[in-house]
Amino acid sequence: MSSSKNSGLRINNLHVAYQKGQLALGEMNLTLPEHGIYTVIGPSGSGKSTLLRAIAGLLPGYEGELLFNGRSVHDKETLIGLVPQNYGLLPWKTVRDNIRIAMKIARPGGGSSNRQEQDGKILHWLESMGIAQLAGRFPLSLSGGQQQRVAIARAFAILPTILLLDEPFSALDALTREGLQQIFIDNWQAHPATTLFVTHDVEEAILLGQKIIVMLPGQQEPPEILDNSAVFAMKHGDKRESDEYFEQSKRIRKVMMEKW
Ligand SMILES: Nc1ncnc2c1ncn2[C@@H]1O[C@H](COP(=O)(O)OP(=O)(O)OP(=O)(O)O)[C@@H](O)[C@H]1O
Ligand SMILES: [Mg+2]
Structure with missing residues (x-):
């Protein structure tokens, strides 16, 4: 058994209420191994964004415990990258500067990198998301899907310990989305x-996660957690056509039909 020191992200007994007596997130328990990736699906209002906000340290309070390798996730050593549902870009800064600022905040000393090196890194992450040509533009001059890609590039650019993505591809058309899922997995x-x-x-949850956390409505029942390792082990391009993918999709739809 691994010790708590390298047990990854542990969520113990997490409950969140924005207003007293009104749960936004019911009881949640989860262990996500270090370097693992789990997807979360659930009906609107089931607490998905709240879960990410709690981990990211954006809530004034919550009940329960959030640990990374045995220490609070909010310790300084644990760098958290968040792609919020509304992208969270600074409108008065260019795309390039949005990423530069995030890198600066993440590593205030900047390590040893000078401006030129930094620009190289920024360009690398923008290129990886297929948007290098947008570096000098301002966020409000971009489409929703382009803004989402900037937000994803920014999250990767800080090389976070924990990466939290809140419906990062929701504004993309199906084809762009498929391309970016592959790019995302490569990154x-x-x-x-x-x-x-x-x-x-549902499709995206199956294509990207080692496990799939299916949140339930009403904040009364804990989520169902489905193992997805069989699909995850496949080559990305083969997943969609596989029997395992089909079976998993049936399983999730059954939970949705019965409980959502
Ligand atoms: N700032 C807030 N103040 C009060 N209640 C909130 C706040 N943010 C969210 N809630 C409530 O908490 C519950 C969970 O919201 P949350 O945004 O986490 O859901 P979600 O699963 O992300 O939904 P969606 O799929 O629509 O994004 C909802 O009932 C919502 O109305
Ligand atoms: Mg949400």
């Missing part, structure tokens, strides 16, 4: 942050 494999990926797309 994640090169820098396997411990990742929670929220989506409302």
